[in-house]
Amino acid sequence: MACSIEKELIEQTIAFHGHNCPGLSIGIRASELAMEKLDIHESKSALCVTETDMCGVDAIQFLTGCSFGKGNLVHRDWGKSAFTFYDRDVGKGFRALFRDDFRESEKDAELTRDLMARALKGRATGEEQTLVRERRSQRIHQIMNADLDALFVSKEIDAPPVRPARILKSIPCDTCGEMTMETRIRLFDGTRMCIPCFQGVEQKI
Ligand SMILES: [Zn+2]
Numbered sequence: 001m002a003c004s005i006e007k008e009l010i011e012q013t014i015a016f017h018g019h020n021c022p023g024l025s026i027g028i029r030a031s032e033l034a035m036e037k038l039d040i041h042e043s044k045s046a047l048c049v050t051e052t053d054m055c056g057v058d059a060i061q062f063l064t065g066c067s068f069g070k071g072n073l074v075h076r077d078w079g080k081s082a083f084t085f086y087d088r089d090v091g092k093g094f095r096a097l098f099r100d101d102f103r104e105s106e107k108d109a110e111l112t113r114d115l116m117a118r119a120l121k122g123r124a125t126g127e128e129q130t131l132v133r134e135r136r137s138q139r140i141h142q143i144m145n146a147d148l149d150a151l152f153v154s155k156e157i158d159a160p161p162v163r164p165a166r167i168l169k170s171i172p173c174d175t176c177g178e179m180t181m182e183t184r185i186r187l188f189d190g191t192r193m194c195i196p197c198f199q200g201v202e203q204k205i
């Protein structure tokens with residue numbers, strides 16, 4: 001079944017992200033799944049773990065209310081199109097993985113990447129640019145109109161995927177003096193350093 005989210009809300013999501021793209025469509029459909037399975041919008045204790053930091057995450061922030069700032073959107077840098085949603089009050093959730101067979105074929109994906117790269121550098125012909133646009137809107141259309149089951153493999157979970165956000169202590173970096181969250185401090189020769197200061201000395205040795 002095609003996406004059940006109202007058109008106006010989808011348009012607002014596109015405006016929030018800045019453009020319409022297949023990645024955003026994946027995020028929109030994943031959010032729809034979360035709304036259906038968990039009533040995520042009404043939940044005060046929703047949580048999302050995203051395994052990608054691509055376009056789709058903007059849809060999740062806009063549509064589900066899970067956001068980085070609130071600490072209930074967690075990024076795991078695993079480079080997969082997978083999203084886990086969990087409702088702590090109800091104690092249930094699921095992980096949705098974008099299906100392989102819904103991905104573009106490797107050949108098509110390569111063609112798209114190549115075209116996009118040239119279009120970005122202004123080296124694509126007018127015809128090629130039209131082709132890029134057409135392919136993108138075709139992909140968006142496909143994703144927005146597919147059954148959710150055809151798009152994602154989802155697996156129920158009954159334990160939270162991450163621990164609740166904690167307020168951590170901050171301590172000053174010995175080099176620049178700026179307050180830094182304890183867990184982000186590095187030690188160098190007995191000196192406590194923030195990550196940029198640490199990287200600065202590390203590059204010199
Ligand atoms: Zn995008």
Ligand SMILES: [Zn+2]
Pocket residue numbers: 173174175176177178193194195196197198
């Ligand atoms: Zn520092």
